[in-house]
Amino acid sequence: MKVAIQLFTLRDACKEDFVGTLKKVAELGYDGVEFAGNWGGLEARELKGILDELGLQAAGSHVPLYMLENELENVIHYQKEINSKYITCPILPGERRGGVSEYRQFAQRLNEIGKVCSDNGIQFSYHNHAFELEDINGIKPLRILLDETDPKWVNAELDIYWLTKAGENPVEWINRYKGRTPLLHLKDMTNDAEQFFAELGTGGVDVLSAIEEGKRAGVDWFVVEQDQTEKSPFESVKISIDYLKTHSLV
Numbered sequence: 001m002k003v004a005i006q007l008f009t010l011r012d013a014c015k016e017d018f019v020g021t022l023k024k025v026a027e028l029g030y031d032g033v034e035f036a037g038n039w040g041g042l043e044a045r046e047l048k049g050i051l052d053e054l055g056l057q058a059a060g061s062h063v064p065l066y067m068l069e070n071e072l073e074n075v076i077h078y079q080k081e082i083n084s085k086y087i088t089c090p091i092l093p094g095e096r097r098g099g100v101s102e103y104r105q106f107a108q109r110l111n112e113i114g115k116v117c118s119d120n121g122i123q124f125s126y127h128n129h130a131f132e133l134e135d136i137n138g139i140k141p142l143r144i145l146l147d148e149t150d151p152k153w154v155n156a157e158l159d160i161y162w163l164t165k166a167g168e169n170p171v172e173w174i175n176r177y178k179g180r181t182p183l184l185h186l187k188d189m190t191n192d193a194e195q196f197f198a199e200l201g202t203g204g205v206d207v208l209s210a211i212e213e214g215k216r217a218g219v220d221w222f223v224v225e226q227d228q229t230e231k232s233p234f235e236s237v238k239i240s241i242d243y244l245k246t247h248s249l250v
Contacts, residue, residue, distance in 0.1 A: 001215070003241065003250050004059035006185065006225035008036035010233050022054055024234060029241050029250060032059035034183070034223050037067070037090070044081030051082065059221040060086030060183055062127065065093060068113050076120045086183055086221070087117055088125040088157050097131070103141040107148040114153030123182055125155040133166035146177060155180045160210045161187035165195060171206070171213045178217040184210070185225050197226045199236050201243035211249065
């Protein structure tokens with residue numbers, strides 16, 4: 001089981017000391033990093049050398065939609081240089097959301113981006129939040145984005161926190177898109193009314209069942225993410241990796 005950290009969790013530390021943050025991630029025992037639209041301002045070869053030196057792998061990159069639509073060739077080239085096989089659209093911007101027809105149009109846009117990625121040996125995914133699970137005329141937009149895209153070109157990076165937040169069962173979604181979930185976001189949720197982001201094993205999300213189903217579904221990278229932390233971010237990501245170690249998963 002390969003475990004990465006989504007660097008959005010450590011975004012402030014990355015701004016202060018990008019390479020130092022990568023070093024700390026490696027020391028904590030993570031196998032790789034999923035980039036969050038920021039590669040430290042480094043040239044691809046330089047970043048690849050740093051990753052190799054630290055024993056880290058590039059688990060993939062979240063790339064903003066505007067870059068996917070306007071800079072895709074450069075993005076793909078950079079990913080290949082750092083030996084990253086996965087590009088993910090992290091979110092549909094608010095101004096692009098709408099009704100069923102808008103989501104169907106966006107699904108076709110994902111197809112177009114995904115085909116270019118596939119033609120260049122890169123797998124493309126869409127990462128969900130909770131808003132894509134709010135019914136529109138009895139239809140969940142996330143189903144549109146996944147059912148109306150070609151599995152050869154578009155995968156799902158399912159986020160178990162946001163699925164749970166929306167009242168969904170992550171295991172069912174992982175099973176439904178078996179073979180299309182190369183990346184899975186592991187994230188826990190507090191048991192109180194706030195439903196705040198929590199370190200793995202400290203909340204109410206059934207993390208272990210999601211992991212087991214992910215293994216059956218062919219997940220390549222399990223990615224720890226915590227959007228916000230009440231503790232220091234490094235303390236939080238240590239608690240999460242230690243939880244996985246306790247269960248002999250890393």
